[in-house]
Amino acid sequence: EPEVTQTPSHQVTQMGQEVILRCVPISNHLYFYWYRQILGQKVEFLVSFYNNEISEKSEIFDDQFSVERPDGSNFTLKIRSTKLEDSAMYFCASTEAGTDSYEQYFGPGTRLTVT
Amino acid sequence: LAKTTQPISMDSYEGQEVNITCSHNNIATNDYITWYQQFPSQGPRFIIQGYKTKVTNEVASLFIPADRKSSTLSLPRVSLSDTAVYYCLVGGGSQGNLIFGKGTKLSVKP
Numbered sequence: 001e002p003e004v005t006q007t008p009s010h011q012v013t014q015m016g017q018e019v020i021l022r023c024v025p026i027s028n029h030l031y032f033y034w035y036r037q038i039l040g041q042k043v044e045f046l047v048s049f050y051n052n053e054i055s056e057k058s059e060i061f062d063d064q065f066s067v068e069r070p071d072g073s074n075f076t077l078k079i080r081s082t083k084l085e086d087s088a089m090y091f092c093a094s095t096e097a098g099t100d101s102y103e104q105y106f107g108p109g110t111r112l113t114v115t
Numbered sequence: 116l117a118k119t120t121q122p123i124s125m126d127s128y129e130g131q132e133v134n135i136t137c138s139h140n141n142i143a144t145n146d147y148i149t150w151y152q153q154f155p156s157q158g159p160r161f162i163i164q165g166y167k168t169k170v171t172n173e174v175a176s177l178f179i180p181a182d183r184k185s186s187t188l189s190l191p192r193v194s195l196s197d198t199a200v201y202y203c204l205v206g207g208g209s210q211g212n213l214i215f216g217k218g219t220k221l222s223v224k225p
Contacts, residue, residue, distance in 0.1 A: 106158025
């Protein structure tokens with residue numbers, strides 16, 4: 001069964017450093033998403049991406065965040081200058097086009113720890 | 116997107132049927148009702164989606180009354196591995212971003 005993959009599984013970085021989180025969505029999917037989940041809290045939407053541009057973003061997704069699809073398979077989330085409060089699990093998700101389903105396929109997540 | 120209300124936690128025993136009810140009084144005409152499951156340190160996983168009446172798949176059933184102001188996720192004969200957080204989401208259209216609430220933490224005991 002196809003699945004969304006994410007790397008690394010755990011990233012530790014110092015405050016102020018840039019991090020890039022990587023995702024490989026399911027190959028025939030065209031819509032891509034990033035969510036985050038701070039420990040013990042709910043899953044929060046960050047950004048959606050379709051046709052090589054951002055479709056929608058939340059207020060969390062400020063100028064410190066950016067997304068990119070550098071090639072035909074990877075989808076990345078960059079945090080330019082990390083803060084302590086960026087520590088969270090970051091989930092990538094994807095879904096196919098042309099469906100009425102709300103079924104998004106989530107990756108296993110990257111645990112980001114900012115020290 | 117319509118706001119949802121569901122119990123914070125539920126306890127059950129192996130082999131029992133579990134019903135988790137979600138209220139969504141402000142559901143819009145074009146909104147679907149979707150349920151996700153999340154295990155600790157894993158991404159959410161789609162369980163089931165419905166619009167009205169009853170939907171059943173190999174994992175669960177979803178009951179939606181005629182007024183659609185609530186829905187009930189039914190898990191038949193739960194096992195220890197069904198211990199997870201279950202989220203009820205309401206929204207319209209496809210490809211939209213998902214808005215998660217706090218979910219219901221289900222604990223299944225032996």
